[in-house]
Amino acid sequence: MTQRSISLMAACLLAASVHAQSMNVRMGSVVHSYSATEVGDMVFEQGNKLRIGGSVYDLKDVQSLEVSPENLPAGTVHVRYNGAQAEVYVAGDVAGAVRVQVNGAHVAVLGQPEAKQTLRFLLEGSAPDGSFYMDGDEQAEFVFNGLTLHCMDSAAVNIEDGKKLTVQLNGTNSLSDGAQGSQKACFYANGHVVLTGTGCMELQGNARHAYFSDEYTVLDGPALTVRHAVADGMHVNQYLHVLRGSIDITGMGDGIDVGRTKDSTDTQNGMLLVDGGTIRIVSSGQTAKGIKTDGDMLLRDGVLQVAVAGDAYYDAAAADISSAAALKPGGLLSVSGGRIDLKATGSGGKGVNADGAVTISGGVMQVVTTGSVFVHGTEDAKPQGVKSDADITVSGGEVYVFASPDEGKAFSTDYRFEVNGGKLLGVGNKKSEPTGGSQAYRSYTGQIIRAGSAISYDGVSCTVPAEYNMASGRVMVSAPGL
Amino acid sequence: MKHRILLSVAVGLYSIMPVQAQHAASYLTLERTDGTQTSFEAAGLTIRVQDGFVVRPATGLPVSYAPSELKRMFFSSAPTAIREVEGKESAVEVWTAEGRLQGIYPTIEAAKAALKPGLWFFKSRGVTTKYFLP
Secondary structure, three states, X not given: OOHHHHHHHHHHHHXXXXXXXXXXXXXXOEEEEEEOOOOOOEEEEOOOXXXXXXXEEEHHHOOEXXXXXXXXXXXXXXXXXXXXXXXXXXXXXXXXXXXXXXXXXXXXXXXXXXXXXXXXXXXXXXXXXXXXXXXXXXXXEEXXXXXXXXXXXXXXXXXXXXXXXXXXXXXEEEEEEOOOXXXXXXXXXXXXXXXXXXXXXXXXXXXXXXXXXXXXXXXXXXXXXXXXXXXXXXXXXXXXXXXXXXXXXXXXXXXXXXXXXXXXXXXXXXXXXXXXXEEEEEEOOOOOEEEEEOOOEEEEEEEEEEEEOOOOEEEOXXXXXXXXXXXXEOOOEEEEEEEEEEEEOOOOOEEEEEOOOEEEEEEEEEEEEOOOOEEEOOEEEOOOOEEEOOOEEEEEEXXXXXXXXXXOOOEEEOOOEEEEEEEXXXXXXXXXXXXXXXXXXXXXXXXXEOOOOEEEEOOEEEEOOOOOOEEEEXXXXXXXXX | OHHHHHHHHHHHHHXXXXXXXXXXXXXXXEEXXXXXXXXXXXXXXXXXXXXXXXXXXXXXXXXXXXXXXXXXXXXXXXXXXXXXXXXXXXXEEEEEOOOOEEXXXXXXXXXXXXXXXXXXXXXXXXXXXXXXXX
């Protein structure tokens, strides 16, 4: 490309921008911005009012009218945070569709009932004590463009609009909230959220959750990082669907908690669906779960790395022991693709603790538990590798399970454990053998398993996890052609 | 060849720009209730509203109005027909006796030098002057 060509193209684009003027009506921190080429007649009425488009301004409320070289796209609300202040620019075509309140760097935008269009919000800048609140009855699109907000006493971003919310993340965005607030999360959305873009968003949930959506969330591109969460890193109702992008969570509570909504017509209720992307979770809280769902977990592709370190404890109110688990599906666990690494190191901690069936038909899955048995009176919680309160079925993929030397079972169920295909290697202190299935298996006892070493049984080979040692264990192996 | 393709793309981009965007809103015209109009260069213009209605062009002196004497305002790509151009201190408009705009000149002297002998109306900074050039 020649320099002349670049200059020519730049000149053409510049020509367009030069002509893109607007008339800005400034009322304190709120500015209504009308395209100069579309605004038409601005009519003075009654000696003290000015009608622009469909809006009538009392001149005593207006500080100034400014001709700006910038032109805000139609339907857009542009929020600019700058330290202790924020300015909100509202495109003229939606000036009557929203009511905006600005107090320092705290911004509230309320969609008016008569507004029947999708609003587009552009948020950028930073504020050491600022927030964004929005409510409305229509779908809305948000662009976070290098947004940094800390809110002392509430959520940094609170979107009460219960409709579909698209949040595009550009650049690095960072949200955190105050520990003393009563908010549910640092980022709160009442509706369903689709996260797009190629940027990232870092969250710190200092009061409760870091991320909360009251309906489903779809991750389609960006990187979401939870640096800290008192409760759940992400609490999502209905379902969480990961298509692309990444989720990194470090916290004390559950990493991801997917709840079931009360609406019986909601699809995929309580589910986690992973079709790509990367999920990494490290949770150290007592009994914390890496990922917990009220419904099913469908892992079909992508990368999942979950490590939990919390100990079990006896819940006197429930008269039961609660223990940590890397995955805690309230329904079934289905693994058909992807790469999954699960680790639980606390007492009673499990790799998988499923209420429903566990079905593995593809992908590569490695599970390791190293904790001790947790005992309370006559009850105990054992550090099992993969535990199910229903059937366990393996028909494909590769599964490597290293259960704790302290009474850990690689596979634990009171129901059927069938192997019909795939490569399977289970190491543990207790016997763990299939109850049926079409694929043969072999068992070995008294095996010495050393951390980091390469092991191979009947053609099934793997490297022992760095934190796992077994002085005298049982090995169960199954593979095609055995 | 590359250059031609890029040139075509550039021209194409320009041609698909919204038609309205290509017509610059170069002037903001204020119309009084008596029908007289004043055009200001729009770029950089600010109107302070709190103490009356004070128009501050990017260049030139501010002009004050009482909101009650204003009827409307609008953007246009060129100054409107009945007007006084302000915002350029020395600019002068020259009109024929028949009411046709002859041209806009940077100074009165420049206008005099450029015009043919005859009767002309010069408008500058809100003042209209009749000139007869010998």
